[in-house]
Amino acid sequence: MKATTPAGRGAGFTPPDFGGSRFLRYRDLMRVGFREVVRKRRRYIGVVAAIALGTAGLIIVVTMGRDLKKNFNNDLDILGGATIINAHFEFFPMEKPEWFRDYTIKALSEIPGASVVANTVLQVDVETTWHDRSHKFSILGVDQNYWSIFGFTPALGRLFDASDIRAGARVCVLGAELARLICGTEQEAMGSTLTIDGNLYTVIGILGGVRAGDRGRIAFLPLSTALARINGISKPYNAYIRCSSWDDVDQVAERIPAVVAANQTSQGLVLYVSWEALKHVKRVYWWVTLFIYMSIGATIVLGGFGIWNIMMAAVTARTREIGLKKAMGAEDADILLQFLFEALSVTVTASILGVILGRAGVEYMGMLIGSSPPEGLFLLCLILGLIFAVVLGLGSGLLPSIRASRMQVVDAMRYE
Structure with missing residues (x-):
């Protein structure tokens, strides 16, 4: 029987095949x-x-x-310290001065977005004698985190670490200008022994880094050593918190007062943040x-x-x-x-x-x-x-x- 073609279709018409066997698959x-x-x-x-x-x-x-x-946040020389928060207790007349306890520092370091926290103490106008010549300078007692917060590196020798803090080691790191002032050259200062407040300290390093210039006339001691051996040194009323990112600065700064108040009194607490530098960055x-x-x-x-x-x-x-x-x-x-x-x-x-x-x-x-x-x-x-x-x-x-x-x-x- 002859096949028929649907109306309206030519003789060459092929019915559509929905199974996939078209002219070109x-x-x-x-x-x-x-x-x-x-x-x-x-x-x-x-x-x-x-x-x-x-x-x-x-x-x-x-x-x-x-x-x-x-x-980029780690390179604080580029950011100009925009991610660093300085928490500081101000002194009020007729009131007992407040300072940061160790457990408060630990609590601050656990704030989400806080990368590193450092504690410091300060003493001005200490004196040392080198070859019958007296020199006056300032002492800053810091912990091992201080170096990384400000991006400091050793120009010579090394910077003291956590083991020196735990041991209360009698070592110090000198600013480059102070090393030249006391010993003549930075190389001669390395390994020398200085008498500070009746105690002998060995110079183990010279402070380096782009931001080291404004600390060139300071001697750095381990925080535990400074608190134990330097008469009249301040309590640790100053703390520095570096944030993981500039996006974290706002929330970290907002949480610091509550964290401090949960661990000790927060009366007199003041925060310093480089808001303009942060906006610029x-x-x-x-x-x-x-x-x-x-x-x-x-x-x-x-x-x-x-x-x-x-x-x-x-x-x-x-x-x-x-x-x-x-x-x-x-x-x-x-x-x-x-x-x-x-x-x-x-x-x-x-x-x-x-x-x-x-x-x-x-x-x-x-x-x-x-x-x-x-x-x-x-x-x-x-x-x-x-x-x-x-x-x-x-x-x-x-x-x-x-x-x-x-x-x-x-x-x-x-x-x-």
Whole structure:
């Protein structure tokens, strides 16, 4: 019996097959699209590089942003002490002076966002004799955290540590100017013995660091030693709290009075915060971050426009090919999907390269700043990067694909 054809259909009509056996299956379309990109790879090098570098930069900035911010906070010479809070007890006439107890210092160090807490005591106008010459200077008793709060390093020798504090060691660190004033040179001061308030102290280091200039005429003693051996030295009424990040300064400063009041009286407590310096640092960081993100975004968007431009040119150049495929039975959807898959092949390939470069950059940055990259955040960036690549491919390839799919067979076949 002769087969009949539905009304309105030509003799060559093939009923749609929803099982997937169309003229070109999706798998074939993807293979053809990817193969076409590989064949014309030279024209895509620029946009692939732009999208890959943009993706890598975004991954590095997002993944390592927090660690980089912490590293900037550690460099207090750059921030100008913007993340340091000075908690101070003021003296009032006819009232007993207040000072920080050890358990209060411990409680302050446990405030979320507080990185390091240091306690200090001060004594002015002490005297020492060196080669029959008397010299007056000030003494500052500090703990081991004091050095890291202000970014001090030893110009010579070493700075005393927690073991010296626990032992009450009779050692001292001299400011560079004081070392030259007493001993002539910093090298000669190293290892010398000074008599301070009737006790002998060995000079184990010379204070160094960019911020050491304003402390050049001070001798530093271990806090426990100063409290035990220096007559008339002050109680530890001064404490310094360095915050983990400038974002933590507000909440740490807000919690300090309550923490102090929970452990001892807080009468006379005053906080000194460099609010103007903090605002300046935040403003500069915000603009720098905005510039970085805008640069990365512009790079990726330009890559998308590059794909759009190349795909539009490809549609024009392959007009006869499109007409031939349609004449052989390809539907509009087949042409549309093929060109979309070509755009997706470019963006996904670029995104994968960007992820690889981003991972290498994250590892390198982690090595530079001594930090391990957060794996969870990197994985999130990887997933978002791939999703964005798909969106970018669809967005940049959709219009050229629609244009190609809507071509008329006769006009396309006759195109010159």
